[in-house]
Amino acid sequence: MSEDWGSIRFVKNQFRRFYEAKSKFVKAPTEILRREFGFLSFEGKTMIRHLSFNNEDQLRSAIVENTPAHIYYSSAYYKNPEAEMDKKCWLGADLVFDIDADHIDTACKEDHDNWICKSCGLEGRGRAPQTCSRCGKNSFEEEAWLCDRCLEAAKFEAQKLIDILIQDLGFTPLDLEVNFTGNRGYHVHVKAPMIHKLDQIGRREIVDYITGTGLKVEFHGFSRTRGGASTMADPGWRGRTARAVYDYLSEADEASIQGLKLSSQALKNILEEKSEILKVLREDHSSRILKYLDLKSLQALVEASIKKQASAIDTVVTTDLHRLIRLPNTLHGKTGFMAQRVNLDDLEDYDPLTRAIAFKGDRIRVMVKRAPKFRIGNEVLGPFKDEQTILPVAGAVFLLCRRAARVEG
């Protein structure tokens, strides 16, 4: 008898065996008594929330016993973590950041992501459109896969974030915890007590700082009347703004510069005297480039440029004071990979598709519905379409977790 797509029983069994052997690596978050936990089971669709544990052992036993598909804990600290939301009594929260390749425009999405319109069945590659071009509805089944390029892009965003947290906000590397999420990105936690009480507005300001939202050039030394004297080497957004413009102008082609909302004079100057402008940025006070372009055009240029300097964090996660976030060193139920603590010093060379592989051992036979090419460790697998194949267990679990395959025989 052939099983359902995803072979839940098989996967759950793999997860259980993993936790039986490895739950000792699951670390309780700091102040476990004040944290809420949430389990999402393989069978159910709703989260079991408001769980609370007295110590690490209790948490580990519950994980082995229940074998959830996903394990979360609250970034918040509560007086009564097991109570209903309005009786929990919020005491504070870590500052958390989520970087997900979903939010980053990578060209490879066209290669490995696809969508199907739930109403008319129209299919397409890349991200789903706003509305279906055939039936006009807006409900899609989306498949987002991960690849090296997506993961590298996410890592780059994490590195920029960490840089801002340390250089600008003054946190030390010891204040930061970096985790691979087990799927398409990274989580960065700041646990320093000084930020625990920060309210939603304060967190929103931090988000805006990190994404460069609301940045106005006149406050960063780009002002003729105020004798701006910033340089590319300056700390904070002062220097970063200048570097962003420098990088952008060095790399952008004529067409994309023309696409910016620049005054015709500014556009002309940029196209004709680009090397002069770059020289000013390199050698002089950044504000001197106002000789070539008016303030409004500079603002437009900066807005187009700062993406490369800012970090593409998920704005909702950081501003949520009650967020449940994945517990590191547990398994991700949509991939079978480990959410994994990464040392700050190791991040540069960290390869999640090697290091976060949880399942090792035998190969198994699976029927694959559809999968693009993917990598597990040193092995490149796929692409597959409606075919039987024998895969290393980590690769098989990965496809099963994504409901793209089923165990055969």
Place this chain on the structure above:
Amino acid sequence: MISEREAAKYPFLKEATSLVETLNIKVEDLANPNYSRILDRGERRVSEAIIDGIVGNGVPDDLTELLSMPVAIMLVSAVGDRFLERRYAHAEAARAQKLLWSESEAFIAELAKRQFGWEIKYARRELDEQTYLFEVGFVDYLRNAGSFHEDKWKLVNRVLSGGRVLLTRMEVIRLLQVEVEDFVLGRVSKHIRVEIPETVQARVENISKLFEEHRRRISGAELPPEAVSEAFPPCIKHAFEGLLSGRRASHMERFALTSFLVNSGMDLEQILQLFVSVTDFDEQLTKYQIEHIAGLRGSRTRYTPPNCATMRTHGVCYNPDIYCKGVKHPLTYYKRRVQSIKGGEKTSLGITGSNHQGGI
């Protein structure tokens, strides 16, 4: 220990409040005619707050001045009106700000550190022809500047390095004003039950009456009873049109739209029909969510849409127009536009009429 003069100037200081405690004056003592000057000044603090929005000059006797603040707090608290409490806290803070202007940098830094626990350092720096005198920890900065909406207060527009924000003298004083306001607000909203002597009760009633006289003037416009869709701000129009055209919306956009509609005066049933008719939402679920936002379920909080800054953060602020200038909240935009549209209708009708007559 600080002098009585200083305590009278800054009655919110820890030293000032402990000085008040050592005097050990009970509420019932206030009925004694010897204290009438304190009561007079206490009542005047509140009436100045109501009328002028700032507590004015004090009386020459420092002890009377010092004691008049706890008395004022008691009077405001006894009225028990949230709006008056905020008005009073704001006015006390405005007074403190004015006084801080003439203090030395050392005094200001010390006050911020000792009284409010700030991480603050005196450090002079000239930048873009601006003189910065202080470095303040970003958490202390955000706790107080978060409610300001001008571009210059956004963290992203500050010089920030190593966790410290550069601030001018004027800016630090402005932030301290927020601290004082929060402190006073915390005190007046405690509502400790006390037996108030009859003579004092008369003063509570004076204040209550005075406040009612001024309430309308200081509270601004009310929301219209029925939705006026022409007055919707661009962000809401965009979300609304997006919903009608079937465009997919983020959670934040949908929340902003629903909470806006709930507050705009639109009927809940109407909102529900709107959602269900143009999308394939589950009716029961949608109904539940709308009722939740309207405060009929769950925590019973009626949600308002996020303010403009939050809308920008989450990328839901769309195509701001000229009326958005100076507006910090979609509902404020709406209130103002409703008023001017309604006002405008009258004028334009008038003009049409007179033209008509002239034409004939």
